[in-house]
Amino acid sequence: MTYRAGFACFVGRPNAGKSTLTNAIIGQKIAITSSKPQTTRHVIRAVLHRPDGQIVLVDTPGLHRPKTLLGERLNDLVRETWSEVDVIGLCVPADEPVGKGDKFITGELSQLKATVLAVVTKTDLVDKRTLAEQLLAVSRLADFAEIVPVSAVSGDQVGLLTDVMAKYLPESPQLYPDDMLTDEPEQVLIGELVREAALEGVRDELPHSIAVLVEEMFVENGVTKIFADIYVERSSQKAIVIGAQASRLKDVGTRARAAIEGLLGTKVYLNLHVRVAKEWQRDPRQLRKLGF
């Protein structure tokens, strides 16, 4: 048996199902999914251990037209990741027509050394005939090594997809130890869980304006104590996040705490503070502080 190991990532337009697919493959919630576009900010590596190899999954934000410094940084990050991986899965949702966005990304991928697979996602949302038509439309986009239809929600073909990805990795010794699932620091994951909770149910313009920074974290009498700041750009946004009599912030805290307890497996005390960092998306100092 040849042992293979290498890096893989999923790309595709916003909402294509990349994060959900990553989570389905790893079988544990590590990235953030949301029905709102462009919520994946951090590069998250997750390691899938197999008898015949190791797939290191890298989660990238989407490539988009940069409007702010944050947008430019994100695009640089995406391109850098693409140039470093062995296998790229271009995700195209089964339930939306192939469009300009897919063509744009496919064009960007053609220069890379990586093997490019097409992944038709969300197959549970369409009937067989629509899926067949979509597979045909996707095959016309480019000369993909393989085209794999999957549903991350039903789990259909997820195993097959990882088999196909593993096949295209280079022969290599194991890259990470057996027990490693992700090298993303816990604090970043926790920050993402708080951010996800803070985003729930707020107006559409808020997603890009919220960032979370875990300021302090320590264990005391078996309880993990976490002090985190939620950053918004304007005081009007602060009011939205906090809610009347802080009711909304309380809910955010309750939901985030439950999610963090699930991640850490300990009791959690969570202290949240909402702060205004004016125009943090455009300010290099703020961006660095918030991990971009």
Ligand SMILES: Nc1nc2c(ncn2[C@@H]2O[C@H](COP(=O)(O)OP(=O)(O)OP(=O)(O)O)[C@@H](O)[C@H]2O)c(=O)[nH]1
């Ligand atoms: N029915 C169904 N819905 C899915 C599936 N995969 C993802 N979704 C939904 O599609 C939406 C977008 O999924 P994400 O995984 O966040 O998409 P993404 O490509 O990572 O999005 P960005 O982070 O914005 O780039 C979410 O509401 C998911 O629940 C699937 O296999 N079936």
